[in-house]
Amino acid sequence: MTPVAFYAPMKAPTHPVPSGDRTMARAILKALDHGGLGWDLVSTLQTRDKAGDTTTQNRLIAAAETEAAQLIARGRRAGWRLWLTYHSYYKVPDLLGPPVAAALGIPYVQIEATRARKRLTGPWAAFAATAEAASDAAAVIFHLTERDAEALHAYAPPGQRILHLRPFLAQEELPQAGPRTGPMLSVGMLRHGDKFASYELIADTLKLLTVPDWRLVIAGDGPALDAVASIMHGFGDRVVLRGSLDAPEMQRAYRAASLLFWPGVNEAFGMTYLEAQAAGLPVVAQDRPGVRDVLPPGPHPAPGDGPAALAAALHHLLTNPAERLARGDAARAHVAARHLLPAASATLCGTIAELIA
Template identity: 70%
Template sequence: MSTVAFYAPMKPPFHPVPSGDRTMARALLMALDHGGLSWELVSTLQTRDKAGDTDVQARLFAQAEVEIARLITQGRYANWRIWVTYHSYYKVPDLLGPTVAAALNIPYFQIEATRARKRLKGPWAAFAQAAEAASDAAHAIFHLTHRDGESLLAYAPQKQKIIHLRPFLARTELPPLGPRNGSMLSVGMLRHGDKFASYQLIADALHVLKTPDWKLVVAGDGPALDAVASMMHPFGARVELRGSLDQASLQDVYASSSLLFWPGVNEAFGMTFLEAQAAGLPVVAQRRPGVCDVLAPDSYPAPEDGPEALATKIDALLSDECARLTAGDRARDYTGEHHLLPTASRTLCDAIAEAVA
């Protein structure tokens, strides 16, 4: 078995705070396991500079130099065969992998790396240059969305492999079907920014729904709780804020819900879409880059169509149970075929096996 040195500079896979990034990192480790590859989480150094602070960047560069020296020694002792970094970009560059992999003379892989040439000047310039250099050094880069793949192909060095790895759930089989006849469901962290923008669209759509007696369960927590609660206050008991749910509880909610309602404002792709579809729920979302990489084929309104188009989609699904369940079945079949662990493991592990052969 090959020993994979695994690193996630954005958020280590065993970080205590849940997020889509952590979920995906854990899923990748399970994909390696499923393919028979051993792995080691080699560093928990987080290199994020979300504000463009050159002092923060300088400090992280210095920490990375100390970590590199340790990792080169450790890698020689542990006989790492390949280095894999998950999620490097201009705000969170991989400052370790390229140097360590070169010193150990092993292939360097990236997963979900993005290029941002426009950031090579400005407050993130040093980090953007480091992220670009890391991408240039990669033997292969796995992209999760078609949009990222286009950018990676445009700037790929000669002989670099750009491989599509579909976002996936860390499970080998679809979950059992539930009744799927309860409230609508929205799942997302309650924080300001893009998540809050999705909640605003949800509230605006609820105001114009024509379906009587609808109900919505919101699963999520975060610093924007009070703001979201205020936004949903006019709907009274029809909107229930459940807070953050563990995976087992969330799976029960998926199984009992009628549909997932999440617009997906600026989502990279959105694991909640896959989780809902796997449970047999149709999704009401906007047709956005990234999001479309995980949604089952169907009609989704464009962002410029506004909340009214989302409400129209909901009304159509809630007024016709047969059509709603059929759409959910199609979404479930699509997810089972394209977005489960075995498919992803083959894509990932076949490329690694070829590189270390």
């Protein structure tokens, strides 16, 4: 018997393109494994509508209705006892879990669901209504950030449990830390929108940096590669774009770096913050919702303070090796205590065990 049916409508854990969303989906499956719960990746249907297009939404709803009928039959054969969906919101609603779970008479659970009732009118109205209905149907919703928790608590139906599952790395121990004497490191997909806004802020900050001989390595790839290369061109060989790195290469990049510099414009929380801190890197980021859920308390500049405050933070760490090491050690201890696999698995699997008992 495979008790848990798992679904990630945003991006399946088997998706070929790396991202924080895929990393977190894979981490959830490892948490289930760690807790001794079998799982079945039941679908790779992506329900994302980025543009608010009614035709796209209707097509995805029809596809989901057909697939749901097949999954109900499959679930009966497999003996699923709980449905678990990761990351559903108004642009990417879970169109499969609620009808399948209802037909099978099993608990429906969500991780990182967000509510946006202002979207119940406008181009995403149909999807927003479906996402709200899915959240209403959940016996338990795990939130990853305090920002998400506010709306979940405000609109929770009677009896629904809202629980905190801290973002976590899919490992039991910390990786080896580096000497923290190399270049600065920025890690993020190279795409337009919020990610590009972070790169623009990085470029504006570097223009103010007075530390001699600073260097920055950027790890990431995507459709905004040329645009990012253009705004970094004036820095010459002090900024190096490494492209997409696999997991071992990424770990080597963390160990070779002195600190992580990623402002975090509109990040949900950012897996790179956890990975960098686990490797002992201090982080220079802005004090933003989501970001503050994965960083230890510290002097993180407010967004309104702009690039000058970020440049001052970088200058302080780059010119104070002892402070850089101390902040990195504190970040590493923070991840060890709160954001590794054992604690996350206990929270997730303990709750699931209660629901399927």
